[in-house]
Amino acid sequence: MKRFGPGAEISSRIHEELFSDLKAPVQRVASKNGVIPFASVLEKAFMWSQDEIEAAINKTLNGKGRH
Numbered sequence: 001m002k003r004f005g006p007g008a009e010i011s012s013r014i015h016e017e018l019f020s021d022l023k024a025p026v027q028r029v030a031s032k033n034g035v036i037p038f039a040s041v042l043e044k045a046f047m048w049s050q051d052e053i054e055a056a057i058n059k060t061l062n063g064k065g066r067h
Contacts, residue, residue: 005030027060 011026037043 024060027056 005028007028007030011028014022014026032046032048034046037046
């Protein structure tokens with residue numbers, strides 16, 4: 001679940017004002033649910049990896065993010 005954050009507002013505005021120009025739905029990238037751990041090894045597991053971010057970008061660019 002992706003909660004709150006400025007991405008929600010940006011996504012909403014894009015959908016309201018540019019919906020007919022979109023080739024795919026807006027995809028939000030959000031932090032994982034939970035408190036960011038203090039221990040560096042746990043923080044690394046909590047944060048999105050470069051591979052996960054690239055997969056989300058490719059999913060959107062390839063049109064596989066459609067509902």
